[in-house]
Amino acid sequence: MPSLKDLKTRINSVKSTQKITSAMKMVAAAKLRRAQESAEKGRPYADRMQQIVNSLAVKADPSAAPALLIGNGSDKTHLLVIVSADRGLCGGFNGSITRQTRTEVARLQGEGKTVKLLMVGRKSADALRRELGDLYIDSLEGIQGTAVSYADAASIGETVRNGFESGEFDVVTVIFNKFKSAISQEVTLSRLIPAEVDSTQSEDDAGAGVSYEYEPEEDELLAAVLPRNISTQMYSALLESSAAELAARMTAMDNATRNAGDLIDRLTLVYNRSRQATITKELIEIISGAEAV
């Protein structure tokens, strides 16, 4: 049975933990609002870019289409771009990315493919360094946070493009957490190269009977759009992931605060019980002492 003093110390320590977690929750909630806003503001650009790529891709001549669109004909080497967070204490956020990466790498290697990893964010990079560290081509930190800049996304896009063009890898996929709502994130795999084309959507567009003029020619235009599209996709993945990270942290810290509250209640109950027990014991001692006289 712990002494009253021990219990008191314990309660106080849980109380200060609760203060920290609730402060973290508040900070995450405030940042989330901003991150969500910028994720939403970024969507029109990404959506329209995707539409344009779709409508161009459907019309492109498959034999002459740029490699970024149809791939270079091989799928031996895969590059996975893993987007996790730089900081922890955000529930299953980094864990689920790490798990998905492990599964995906195992699956690809099982099929006899070569896998390379580009890690964005410290947490998953650290978690996987021991087992998959030799697959890393680079590991980037400090890109995420409240303000994701397009320049960072563009430089990752460039790295990916250069690697693809020099034949270091054939297929590029991004794994990131997509922001669904404040309480749920979804691990998403999205393919950058060859470009993912939603043919159903663009057929709808074409169905309207609009015949576009192109300036310059379609092929040249496509070649100009595709590299930009990669950076755009990367940017929207980073934005989504940042919003998802803050949402995950907010939920995790909310749970932690609630758990701390429960723990404090339980400990307070034990504390009061043992305080009463001590008082009763002392009374009995006094009374039986008095009777004995």
Next chain:
Amino acid sequence: MAETTQLELVTPANIMVQKAAEMVVAPGAEGLFGAMPRHSPLLADLVRGVVEVHENGKITDRFMIDGGLADVSGESVTILTERAENLATADRDTLKARAEAATGGEADFLNAVIAALQ
């Protein structure tokens, strides 16, 4: 007022401009072009340059863009660009400070904006 076309200038960070215009002049890769209402559908690659918004026969707004894409249809002009600055509100000193802090393409673009202001 005459017929208008809906201009949208979209950057990765936000929708920068959304307004009706009589004519939009954009710096296409193959030369400047003007888009008026009922323009035939056009998808054009853009280079670094100035987008001019015309209303009542006068230029009302000028935006410097750093290349991009223009999607023109009969009733709208959508310009997608990585960077854009409004030349009417841009202030040389702030731009200079930003250009010094920025690197690579961004600094290059901001210097071009400063040059365009002069």
